[in-house]
Amino acid sequence: xxxxxxxxxxxxxxxxxxxxxxxxxxxxxxxxxxxxxxxxxxxxxxxxxxxxxxxxxxxxxxxxxxxxxxxxxxxxxxxxxxxxxxxxxxxxxxxxxxxxxxxxxxxxxxxxxxxxxxxxxxxxxxxxxxxxxxxxxxxxxxx
Numbered sequence: 723x724x725x726x727x728x729x730x731x732x733x734x735x736x737x738x739x740x741x742x743x744x745x746x747x748x749x750x751x752x753x754x755x756x757x758x759x760x761x762x763x764x765x766x767x768x769x770x771x772x773x774x775x776x777x778x779x780x781x782x783x784x785x786x787x788x789x790x791x792x793x794x795x796x797x798x799x800x801x802x803x804x805x806x807x808x809x810x811x812x813x814x815x816x817x818x819x820x821x822x823x824x825x826x827x828x829x830x831x832x833x834x835x836x837x838x839x840x841x842x843x844x845x846x847x848x849x850x851x852x853x854x855x856x857x858x859x860x861x862x863x864x865x
Contacts, residue, residue, distance in 0.1 A: 740791025
């Protein structure tokens with residue numbers, strides 16, 4: 723069974739279709755997340771034009787082949803140090819995320835500040851972990 727899957731993944735048409743699915747998946751995922759953020763901050767902004775559930779279905783349907791054809795792509799990745807752009811992006815996400823969390827939960831009182839602080843810490847820590855790209859837990863590709 724592994725041999726059949728390996729042969730299928732080495733097929734040129736399957737690779738091309740997988741790369742196309744991955745690119746479309748990334749675009750749809752980012753679009754969905756931005757529209758969901760807009761809908762969260764400004765109610766009835768995106769849902770008056772588009773039902774976000776249909777976009778979510780498209781993201782999930784394209785995400786399955788994108789994930790299945792993405793095996794081994796990160797194996798040869800070179801670890802890089804953090805640049806100014808990376809630090810700036812983490813700082814923006816680490817400051818915008820808690821503001822949104824506080825804005826949506828400010829009616830509950832002091833716990834909204836606690837949730838905003840925790841969300842800031844989680845955003846910064848997860849961003850650093852993702853950019854660091856630790857390969858300790860990943861499977862090594864077959865040679």
